[in-house]
Amino acid sequence: MTRFRLTIEYDGRPFVGWQRQANGTGVQQVLEDAVRAFTGEQVTVFGAGRTDAGVHSLGQVAHVDIEKPMRADQVMGALNHHVKPWPVSALRVEEVDEDFHARFSCRQRAYRYRIVNRRAPLTFDRGLAWRVGRPLDTEAMRAAARHLVGRHDFTTFRHVACQARSPVKTLDLLEVERIDDEVHVLAMARSFLHHQVRSMVGCLALVGIGKWRPEDMKAALDARDRRALGLNAPPDGLYFLWAKY
Template sequence: MISGRIALGVEYDGSDFRGWQTQQPGVRTVQTCLEAALSRVADHPVSVICAGRTDAGVHALEQVVHFETWAQRRERSWVLGANVNLPPDVAVRWAHPVEADFHARFSAMARHYRYRIMVQRARSPLRRDRAVWVHEPLDRARMQLAAAALVGEHDFSSFRAVACQAKSPVRRIHYLELSEQDDLLTIRVGANGFLHHMVRNIAGVLIAIGRGDAPVDWTRELLEVRDRTLAGVTAPPQGLYFVRADYPSRFDLPQLETASPLPESTAD
């Protein structure tokens, strides 16, 4: 039996949610659904904190959350009990007891995202909420060259939303890679932290470069000017997936996804 502070790995399809964060009554969000389900299992009100809040339409493969409880339940009971009370588009994948100093957001060393672009002449009704459709060919080599300029520590003011509330625009991107399989182009990115809309804004810039609408050096220029108004369109949300967050090994969390090891330093 476990109680105290518990971490969960949560997967969800963001298509029919108005984002992660609880809003006014009647607005469907992932947090609202998850807290309602966990409160039933715990038999007391539960509040959850997540590793990275997602916008409306954005998906998650392994969102990490934590909550406090005095209810005594087995790990399996938290998973099965929550899932019985959750809608089909969100599910708990694992539950794990953690120390009192674990924090889903502030203990994370890095976060990883994936952005999927469907490159084909005709739109796909079956994948309309799983990837962004681009009907023109994209030059992946140009996009990868442009992406290389963003790797490292930079001021990402040109890639943050106007309403972003982060105190500092400086972030360190550990990797930014593109892969292609058939008609699906995937952008993979990992960093010590992300600004609001940062991944979608990066995707929008790279798509423009891949189309030939902007030069390869545009990413470098945008870093230098530090002006969001010069950076073009924010890519749509349905192509974006929160993949996972990385934590110090002492917390011994389950991990559904793997990637290159990163230094164990706390993110901003």
């Protein structure tokens, strides 16, 4: 048996999310079915981030155990052949020790959220970014973001169905960057609550358009109450970037 670490890119639009689910196709299932197709083995693929429906990945990390003797480059080729026609691609495949666990060994995760800040409707980026028509004040967004960095009770920014034991998380970084007509929010933490990035971005956008002051972000955080949430950003703009081990 060999354990392989997979770096996976996917366009989240056609999926119910990372996890295998009854109501549609999960990325996990596409990968598991692909491995079965070239090994005959019924495997479980573990991912670092269980992304929601419509959320994308540029560098999801996963692992899988394969009995059939195969080299990493063979696994990569076979995987990419058998995931077709789904928009999923193995960017890298490496042999790893058996103590490597994509989810539990992960020390830091990074997400990027893409806002396209323009009046014109999207063409290429439909489902791949959140369009905000009103001009975003990125300086105000940065000031608001600073209130969220650090160790806090993020109950306000947590989906009611979140299964994490504690709402207390340490947000290592929350950066707002403008690139032409796009505003990107970069978030890094050991782990995130369910919907945490989207909820933080939704409120940052409220600050950006001037509906909230930066201090309102602190008030929302301090409320520790989901009802204090201003806005949850759509999944369209969210990308799993990378996982550190």
